[in-house]
Amino acid sequence: MEELNRLTVADFKNTRKFPLTLVLDNVRSLHNVGAAFRTADAFAVEKIWLCGITGRPPQREITKTALGSTESVAWEYTPTTVAAIEQLKAAGYIVVAVEQTTGSQPLPSFQPETGRPYALVMGNEVFGVDDDVLALCDAAVEIPQFGTKHSLNVSVAAGVVLWDFISKLGWSSAQ
Numbered sequence: 001m002e003e004l005n006r007l008t009v010a011d012f013k014n015t016r017k018f019p020l021t022l023v024l025d026n027v028r029s030l031h032n033v034g035a036a037f038r039t040a041d042a043f044a045v046e047k048i049w050l051c052g053i054t055g056r057p058p059q060r061e062i063t064k065t066a067l068g069s070t071e072s073v074a075w076e077y078t079p080t081t082v083a084a085i086e087q088l089k090a091a092g093y094i095v096v097a098v099e100q101t102t103g104s105q106p107l108p109s110f111q112p113e114t115g116r117p118y119a120l121v122m123g124n125e126v127f128g129v130d131d132d133v134l135a136l137c138d139a140a141v142e143i144p145q146f147g148t149k150h151s152l153n154v155s156v157a158a159g160v161v162l163w164d165f166i167s168k169l170g171w172s173s174a175q
Contacts, residue, residue, distance in 0.1 A: 009068070009071050009072045013072065013074075015044065016044075017044045017045060017046040018043065018044050018045060018046070018165075018166055018169065019046065019115075019116065019117035019118060019169075020043070020045050020046060020117070020118050020119075020120065020162065020165060020166070021045060021046045021047045021048065021049065021088065021093065021117070021118070021119045021120070022036055022040055022045055022047075022048045022049065022119075022120055022122060022158060022162075023048075023049040023051060023081060023084055023085065023088070023095075023119050023120065023121040023122065024036060024048065024049065024050055024051060024054045024122055024154075025051055025052065025054075025081040025121055025122065025123045025124060025129050025130055025133055026051065026052040026053045026054060026081065026123070026124040026127075026130065027053075027054045027055075027122065027123075027124060027125065027154055028053060028054075028124060028125055028126075029125060029154075030055045030059055030060075030061035030062045030065075031061050031062075031064075031065045031155075032125065032153065032154050032155045033050070033054060033055050033056075033061075033062050033065075033066075034061060034062040034063065034064060034065025034066035034067075034069075034070075035065050035066075035155030035158075036048060036122070036154075036155055036158050037057075037062070037065075037066040037069040037070050037073050037075075038065065038066050038067055038069045039155065039158050039159045039162060040069065040073045040162075041069035041072050041073050043162045043163065043166055045073065045162065046074065046117075047073070047074040047075060047076065048073055048074070048075040048076075049075070049076055049077075049078060049081075049084040049088075049119075050075055050076070050077045050078075051077070051078050051079075051080060051081035051083075051084050052079065052080060052081055054077075056075075056077050057070040057075070058070070081121070081130060081132075081133045082132055082133060082136065085119070085121070085133060085136045085137070086136070088119045089136070091117075092116075092117060093117045093118060093119040094112075094113070094116055094117070094118050094119070094138045094139070095118075095119045095121060095136065095137045095138050095139075096110075096118060096119070096120055096121065096137060096138065096139045096140065096141055097121045097123070097129045097133065097134055097137040097139070097140040097141075098120055098121065098122055098123070098129070098140075098141055098142070098143070098157055098158070098161050099121075099123055099128050099129040099134065099140050099141075099142065100128070100142045100150070100151070101128075101129075101134060101140050101142075103140060104140035104141055104142045105139065105140070105141050105142070106141070106142060106144050107141045107142065107143050107144065107160070107161060107164050108144065108164075110139065110141045111168060112165055112168055112169055114169055114170070118165060120158070120161055120162070120165070121133060121137060122154050122157065122158050123154070124154075125153075125154055141161065143157060143160050143161065
């Protein structure tokens, strides 16, 4: 850890975060929830919102995949994703669904505004982002794909989109 120059959990909690939060909309796999925590830690995300049926720590499958990041990343549970989105919008967040839907933009062409906080909504593994939630989003982005499949695992998609946003916002802005 010392050689890698990694932060302690206490230091991470006090370090500056990117103006990004993840919203997990009824994500059913506890392994995907754990992977989202680990990715959120890696990219210094402000918070994860766990909504609806999305599992919450502490649970063995989440803990196993998260590798301790449930202790470093702030999180909150809401019974509905709509309630989380309404709270985030009231706090000034721009809400972006990660979803293949009418009107979604290819991720490479979406340019986030510097200095604005963003909430990225990741949907259920089978049904995607709920229609009621999509209606509240300010935008939707989709990850271009070139193979035979038309979707990515939700935790993989979260990593791709977070890295894209951080790259566009200036990766050193959390430093």
